[in-house]
Amino acid sequence: MKNRLLITVIAAVLLAGVAIGYTVLSGASPGETANSVPLDSGPRLMVLSNGKLSTVSRNDPGGPREVTEQLCDRVYSAAGTISCLRPVGALKAGELAVLDSDLKELRTVPLTGFPNRTRVSASGRMVAWTLFVDGHSYAANGFSTSTGILDTVTGTLVQSLEEFTVEGMQQRPADSNFWGVTFTADDNRFYATMSTGPHRYLIEGDFAAKHLKPLTGLDNVECPSLSPDGTRIAYKKAVDGDPQKGWRVSVLDLATHKITQLAETRTVDDQPAWIDDRTVAYGIQRDDGLNDVWSVPADGSGEAKVLVPEASSPAPLG
Amino acid sequence: MYLSTLDKPKSANWKGLSGNVFALGTVSLITDVSSEMVAAVLPLYLVIGLQLSPAAYGLIDGVYTGATTVLRLAGGYLADRTNRRKAVAGFGYGISAVAKLGLLAAGSSLTALGFVITADRAGKGLRTAPRDALITLSTPSGDLGRAFGVHRAMDGIGAFAGPLVAMAVLAASAQSFDAVFVVSFCIAVFGVLVLALYVEDRPEPLERKEPIKLALLKDPAVRKIVLAASLLGLVTIGDGFVYLLLQKREGLAFGWFPLLAVGTSLVYLLFAAPLGALADRVGRLKVMLCGYGALTVVYLLLFGPLGGWPLLVLVVLLYGVFYACTDGVLMALAGPALPERLRTTGIALIQSGQALAYLGSSVLFGLTWQFWSPEAATRTAAVAVVLALITTAALLGRRKP
Numbered sequence: 001m002k003n004r005l006l007i008t009v010i011a012a013v014l015l016a017g018v019a020i021g022y023t024v025l026s027g028a029s030p031g032e033t034a035n036s037v038p039l040d041s042g043p044r045l046m047v048l049s050n051g052k053l054s055t056v057s058r059n060d061p062g063g064p065r066e067v068t069e070q071l072c073d074r075v076y077s078a079a080g081t082i083s084c085l086r087p088v089g090a091l092k093a094g095e096l097a098v099l100d101s102d103l104k105e106l107r108t109v110p111l112t113g114f115p116n117r118t119r120v121s122a123s124g125r126m127v128a129w130t131l132f133v134d135g136h137s138y139a140a141n142g143f144s145t146s147t148g149i150l151d152t153v154t155g156t157l158v159q160s161l162e163e164f165t166v167e168g169m170q171q172r173p174a175d176s177n178f179w180g181v182t183f184t185a186d187d188n189r190f191y192a193t194m195s196t197g198p199h200r201y202l203i204e205g206d207f208a209a210k211h212l213k214p215l216t217g218l219d220n221v222e223c224p225s226l227s228p229d230g231t232r233i234a235y236k237k238a239v240d241g242d243p244q245k246g247w248r249v250s251v252l253d254l255a256t257h258k259i260t261q262l263a264e265t266r267t268v269d270d271q272p273a274w275i276d277d278r279t280v281a282y283g284i285q286r287d288d289g290l291n292d293v294w295s296v297p298a299d300g301s302g303e304a305k306v307l308v309p310e311a312s313s314p315a316p317l318g
Numbered sequence: 319m320y321l322s323t324l325d326k327p328k329s330a331n332w333k334g335l336s337g338n339v340f341a342l343g344t345v346s347l348i349t350d351v352s353s354e355m356v357a358a359v360l361p362l363y364l365v366i367g368l369q370l371s372p373a374a375y376g377l378i379d380g381v382y383t384g385a386t387t388v389l390r391l392a393g394g395y396l397a398d399r400t401n402r403r404k405a406v407a408g409f410g411y412g413i414s415a416v417a418k419l420g421l422l423a424a425g426s427s428l429t430a431l432g433f434v435i436t437a438d439r440a441g442k443g444l445r446t447a448p449r450d451a452l453i454t455l456s457t458p459s460g461d462l463g464r465a466f467g468v469h470r471a472m473d474g475i476g477a478f479a480g481p482l483v484a485m486a487v488l489a490a491s492a493q494s495f496d497a498v499f500v501v502s503f504c505i506a507v508f509g510v511l512v513l514a515l516y517v518e519d520r521p522e523p524l525e526r527k528e529p530i531k532l533a534l535l536k537d538p539a540v541r542k543i544v545l546a547a548s549l550l551g552l553v554t555i556g557d558g559f560v561y562l563l564l565q566k567r568e569g570l571a572f573g574w575f576p577l578l579a580v581g582t583s584l585v586y587l588l589f590a591a592p593l594g595a596l597a598d599r600v601g602r603l604k605v606m607l608c609g610y611g612a613l614t615v616v617y618l619l620l621f622g623p624l625g626g627w628p629l630l631v632l633v634v635l636l637y638g639v640f641y642a643c644t645d646g647v648l649m650a651l652a653g654p655a656l657p658e659r660l661r662t663t664g665i666a667l668i669q670s671g672q673a674l675a676y677l678g679s680s681v682l683f684g685l686t687w688q689f690w691s692p693e694a695a696t697r698t699a700a701v702a703v704v705l706a707l708i709t710t711a712a713l714l715g716r717r718k719p
Contacts, residue, residue, distance in 0.1 A: 004515050011511050019504040023487050026494035088493075093569040112569030134566070134692065289426075 047311035073115035079124030085115030121183035128181035180223035343472035348509035354480025361558030376684020380677035389443025397448035404519035410445025415506035481576035551675030585638020609643025
């Protein structure tokens with residue numbers, strides 16, 4: 001009888017120890033971490049390593065990595081402005097956090113949905129994001145997205161591009177979805193994708209006028225990304241116009257409308273990022289679930305190479 | 319949620335009950351904390367953590383419920399054949415404990431997850447009958463009502479505490495589902511230990527229970543009830559779906575998710591007795607149909623005009639009222655229609671029918687959500703409930719004692 005009680009107490013203490021220990025360790029953060037994004041040690045790339053905001057040297061992208069404690073589902077950065085789509089927390093909904101290069105929080109916007117894309121304009125002023133409200137994939141049926149834009153200078157917040165008028169349409173179609181904003185250099189105009197029915201248009205937007213213009217004849221341009229020189233758009237192009245067959249990274253020349261398919265032969269479901277005027281980077285998920293950041297020349301030549309292993313969400317830093 | 323016994327005792331007075339009953343009650347309490355904490359986060363883990371499609375989730379959810387019903391019969395048979403009830407029950411508790419770790423090991427493989435979840439449910443199915451037999455054998459027949467009352471009350475406390483523990487673990491562990499599974503495993507192991515150390519086996523043979531007699535279905539009154547129960551089961555989508563849609567609609571943080579289940583059970587516990595009493599006075603069928611009316615409103619609200627806290631509170635309230643109006647009331651409605659001698663069997667038959675129908679409804683709803691849209695799926699479900707409601711009224715309405 002006495003033994004029985006003793007065994008019970010010992011087992012209770014041991015099991016409670018395991019349970020509490022595991023829980024606390026899951027919540028704890030590992031020791032060595034960086035607390036800012038270095039800007040002055042040569043050109044760098046920002047990526048997410050296992051969901052944590054990190055930077056690597058552009059000259060040695062596979063080399064040592066500065067990993068911060070900042071958790072993001074998706075990140076982008078330009079001119080010292082970081083846009084971090086924070087994951088849904090334990091007791092907190094997800095949010096957009098606009099950070100400076102010391103990771104100081106400048107502004108947060110509460111968001112409902114699953115973080116999918118984000119971009120910052122080259123000047124660091126405009127921030128855009130896309131969330132999945134329904135579904136997780138652009139290939140599946142019945143997905144729905146929500147895309148917003150924040151002007152960090154004036155504080156103007158557009159929660160959804162559905163608030164904008166669409167040229168040539170009396171009324172915005174009920175089934176329309178918007179995703180993948182990319183800004184031009186004037187911090188007002190932008191490109192994005194709009195879908196309605198079977199069509200996926202490239203649209204040109206005017207933030208001040210709250211107006212969207214579908215660019216006719218340019219179907220199947222998804223997740224556009226404007227080149228630093230503003231002449232070309234890298235995007236994912238549905239194979240045979242059918243997203244269920246996957247996407248190829250392609251580049252569209254805005255002046256000539258010539259489309260170049262890049263050397264990457266696998267399907268890419270990402271908004272490409274221009275590392276410079278000649279190189280496009282994107283994430284690809286491996287079979288084991290981890291992502292690698294790949295790069296490929298923007299003119300269709302060469303071949304795709306791993307740029308940053310075990311990372312996602314690439315963005316070039318100064 | 320389902321009611322596992324027809325006769326709920328009025329009082330749960332513990333004076334004079336044997337230590338074995340309390341030991342078994344304690345085991346159930348501990349085990350229910352363990353299993354309900356997992357049940358409360360499982361929909362979130364599968365659909366958001368592992369990004370399973372709604373159709374795949376529906377399949378797993380349906381199997382989860384179906385497996386319990388089928389294996390409960392197996393557990394009873396096995397325990398009676400071997401007369402080693404403690405061992406069979408312990409085996410059941412053990413399987414469920416190990417299954418918690420299996421969830422960690424299964425990763426995102428649908429096959430492995432299905433296997434692990436079925437094993438977990440199999441454990442529950444296996445242990446129920448031998449456990450109830452042990453309670454019966456440890457109690458003089460005049461005290462049986464109280465013994466089961468005390469046991470079910472302890473069981474209920476565990477079920478209520480489970481989601482709250484899950485919430486605490488999610489908050490403390492930076493929303494790690496793995497931590498929930500590990501904590502659940504530790505609690506389950508402790509439950510098995512308490513069983514091994516404190517529960518005495520009672521090997522003497524028990525009066526054999528009758529097997530399910532399908533012959534019962536020849537009685538048209540019984541057939542109508544089983545048909546109505548199955549039909550209503552078929553139009554009831556799983557709790558997980560309702561909570562997932564709410565979570566999505568409101569962008570609810572993961573940590574709050576288990577509260578939806580807690581809130582619903584709280585409303586259920588508060589209203590079950592008064593609504594049951596009301597049913598006895600104004601008519602059981604009426605109250606049950608009102609419950610399904612509440613369910614229709616819940617489905618419509620999921621994509622309705624309300625939002626924010628009013629939506630969450632109203633849905634949880636109506637959902638709890640739905641359970642309170644229907645769960646026990648259906649059994650009370652069925653009771654008089656079943657011949658006294660075959661009542662237990664008849665109720666098992668109704669529950670099996672409902673569980674199978676539930677499997678169907680989960681799969682169908684998941685498919686509709688995925689290939690149509692969640693709005694269309696919930697509205698279709700609402701229409702289906704109304705149709706089933708009318709059919710039930712027609713089937714059971716004219717029957718007067």
